[in-house]
Amino acid sequence: MTLSAHVVVQRGSLAVDVDLAVGDGEVLAVLGPNGAGKSTVLRVLAGLLTPDGGRVALDGDTVWDDDATHLPAHRRSLGMVFQDHLLFPHLTVCDNVAFGLRTRGARRAPARAAAAAWLDRVGLEGLGDRRPGELSGGQAQRAALARALVGDPRVLLLDEPLSALDARTRLTVRAELHRHLAEYAGSAVLVTHDPVDAMALAGRVVVVEDGRVVQAGTPAEVARRPRTDYVARLVGLVLLPGTGHGTTVQLDGGGTVAVGEEAAGPVFVAIRPASVSLYLQRPAGSPRNVWPLRLAAATPHGSVVRCDLAGEVPLTADVTTTSFAELALAPGASVWASVKAADVAVYAR
Amino acid sequence: MSHRSGPKSRFWPLGRGDGGVPVPLLVPAVLAVGFLVLPLVGLVVRAPWRELWPALASPGVGTALRLSLVSATAATAVSLVLGVPLAWVLARSRVRGRPLLRALVTVPLVLPPVVGGVALFLVLGRQGLVGQWLFETFGLTIPFTTTAVVIAETFVALPFLVISVEGALRAADARFEDAAATLGADRWTTFRRVTLPLVAPGVAAGAVLCWARALGEFGATITFAGNFPGTTQTMPLAVYLALQSDPEAAIALSLVLLAVSLATLVLLRGNWLGRAGVTP
Numbered sequence: 051m052t053l054s055a056h057v058v059v060q061r062g063s064l065a066v067d068v069d070l071a072v073g074d075g076e077v078l079a080v081l082g083p084n085g086a087g088k089s090t091v092l093r094v095l096a097g098l099l100t101p102d103g104g105r106v107a108l109d110g111d112t113v114w115d116d117d118a119t120h121l122p123a124h125r126r127s128l129g130m131v132f133q134d135h136l137l138f139p140h141l142t143v144c145d146n147v148a149f150g151l152r153t154r155g156a157r158r159a160p161a162r163a164a165a166a167a168w169l170d171r172v173g174l175e176g177l178g179d180r181r182p183g184e185l186s187g188g189q190a191q192r193a194a195l196a197r198a199l200v201g202d203p204r205v206l207l208l209d210e211p212l213s214a215l216d217a218r219t220r221l222t223v224r225a226e227l228h229r230h231l232a233e234y235a236g237s238a239v240l241v242t243h244d245p246v247d248a249m250a251l252a253g254r255v256v257v258v259e260d261g262r263v264v265q266a267g268t269p270a271e272v273a274r275r276p277r278t279d280y281v282a283r284l285v286g287l288v289l290l291p292g293t294g295h296g297t298t299v300q301l302d303g304g305g306t307v308a309v310g311e312e313a314a315g316p317v318f319v320a321i322r323p324a325s326v327s328l329y330l331q332r333p334a335g336s337p338r339n340v341w342p343l344r345l346a347a348a349t350p351h352g353s354v355v356r357c358d359l360a361g362e363v364p365l366t367a368d369v370t371t372t373s374f375a376e377l378a379l380a381p382g383a384s385v386w387a388s389v390k391a392a393d394v395a396v397y398a399r
Numbered sequence: 400m401s402h403r404s405g406p407k408s409r410f411w412p413l414g415r416g417d418g419g420v421p422v423p424l425l426v427p428a429v430l431a432v433g434f435l436v437l438p439l440v441g442l443v444v445r446a447p448w449r450e451l452w453p454a455l456a457s458p459g460v461g462t463a464l465r466l467s468l469v470s471a472t473a474a475t476a477v478s479l480v481l482g483v484p485l486a487w488v489l490a491r492s493r494v495r496g497r498p499l500l501r502a503l504v505t506v507p508l509v510l511p512p513v514v515g516g517v518a519l520f521l522v523l524g525r526q527g528l529v530g531q532w533l534f535e536t537f538g539l540t541i542p543f544t545t546t547a548v549v550i551a552e553t554f555v556a557l558p559f560l561v562i563s564v565e566g567a568l569r570a571a572d573a574r575f576e577d578a579a580a581t582l583g584a585d586r587w588t589t590f591r592r593v594t595l596p597l598v599a600p601g602v603a604a605g606a607v608l609c610w611a612r613a614l615g616e617f618g619a620t621i622t623f624a625g626n627f628p629g630t631t632q633t634m635p636l637a638v639y640l641a642l643q644s645d646p647e648a649a650i651a652l653s654l655v656l657l658a659v660s661l662a663t664l665v666l667l668r669g670n671w672l673g674r675a676g677v678t679p
Contacts, residue, residue, distance in 0.1 A: 096577075098580060123577075125583075132578060138593055149584075
């Protein structure tokens with residue numbers, strides 16, 4: 051059983067054209083910045099939005115395509131979790147969870163019993179009689195997950211399920227969500243702008259920017275080899291496009307970088323800010339990668355200071371607070387930056 | 400918060416800071432309150448309190464009051480049955496020509512009620528577009544009956560209900576309906592089990608407004624239904640008639656209507672309006 055979709059939607063200036071396929075028991079994260087069209091794709095999968103073209107198929111059954119097949123949302127076997135839970139405020143938590151069973155014809159008593167069992171599973175035993183307004187954010191999102199999963203849907207759609215929660219709650223709910231997703235047999239699609247959610251919860255990630263898939267792969271692949279500035283920033287790398295000539299890469303923006311592996315043709319160079327060292331004088335010895343740059347901005351970042359450097363090769367360097375104090379750098383100051391060739395990742399574009 | 404002093408304080412007589420009311424706004428506002436409240440005060444002051452009970456106990460008053468309450472309630476019921484679905488169509492559906500539809504619905508709000516009465520007569524009168532057919536096919540005559548009273552009141556009051564329910568629907572978060580759809584609810588089930596409960600306070604407020612408007616209806620009623628005690632003479636008509644022959648009775652009847660209106664307002668403020676504004 052799989053969910054496969056080709057979604058084409060024109061929304062104002064945003065042209066969404068995204069291909070997705072999710073297998074049984076698989077969790078696919080759709081990662082991207084706000085306004086990239088992630089939620090639009092999810093709404094099309096749910097049947098809440100009619101696309102302008104493409105095809106959505108569940109288990110090989112087409113539920114939407116250009117030629118008149120259109121199964122409305124309420125007849126698709128799916129569960130959806132929204133960012134701000136959207137529990138019905140006029141129903142008790144238990145009746146909220148039982149809602150999907152009731153609309154699909156279950157009698158009241160068995161529906162409530164199944165709902166209560168699911169409330170136990172998500173750790174809300176005894177809270178079924180409350181109104182959604184009496185729950186904390188984390189509890190409400192757990193109840194929303196129970197409501198989406200109670201009918202054992204073939205597809206589970208999660209629209210930024212953790213982003214409305216405070217940092218502490220997010221951690222625990224993320225761990226629980228991970229457990230429930232591991233037990234879930236259907237296809238799950240998680241939309242998020244938080245790379246941590248995508249890395250922690252999904253087996254595969256597609257990165258969507260401006261309505262297009264710009265990168266797809268396992269979380270580890272995406273984190274190690276970002277293909278756009280957006281992803282590189284998310285995973286904390288500096289990404290420089292260039293052309294490989296042996297162990298040297300001629301950067302598109304000017305300058306060269308020595309790399310550890312042979313590379314040829316169009317490539318990306320990825321540099322971890324922690325592997326960049328800063329000096330006031332040109333460093334002794336002869337490291338192959340050394341550039342005179344200018345400090346554009348410095349911001350404290352945990353135990354390090356993140357230095358944005360401008361010049362021929364724009365870099366970011368993370369230096370310890372102590373080193374930063376010893377360098378006594380003011381914005382605009384000239385520095386020498388160096389990085390070992392072995393610390394520079396290079397991969398085909 | 401700085402203390403205002405000197406020439407500025409003249410301009411802010413009701414305290415300093417953000418709570419102050421500038422004189423050019425304060426004076427007209429006070430006049431407006433006086434204009435609205437004084438007539439009611441006059442009504443209460445000049446009321447023949449001693450002869451009030453006998454005046455109210457007369458059989459004619461009881462009949463008119465009962466007829467008013469029954470017909471206003473019936474008009475409200477009809478408005479709910481027809482108006483809530485119309486409000487839903489205006490707020491949620493993608494039917495084309497909705498702006499025109501909304502404009503048409505609003506017409507009775509601005510139309511002089513007498514004109515409404517004439518229009519109803521032309522349609523439902525014995526020679527009317529529909530009325531003639533009704534009479535020839537079923538032998539039904541609508542004008543000058545209690546049914547006519549209910550129809551006239553519905554015509555005038557229905558827009559109030561439609562407008563307030565549509566407003567409530569627009570204010571309600573439509574994403575709850577998306578959530579219901581993902582849980583297997585078709586649009587009708589969603590309407591019954593999610594939308595209607597969510598906008599219930601708005602529907603209730605609209606119904607009270609609609610009922611109050613129907614209760615006070617005069618122009619369309621007297622034109623289309625006439626002024627027959629027992630069948631079509633509602634309280635406002637009785638007040639008007641009494642004013643010509645027995646002003647004291649007219650004042651007494653007016654007091655009754657005032658009391659009913661105030662009770663409605665208290666009900667509206669206390670129970671529904673307060674909650675209608677709160678998003679769940």
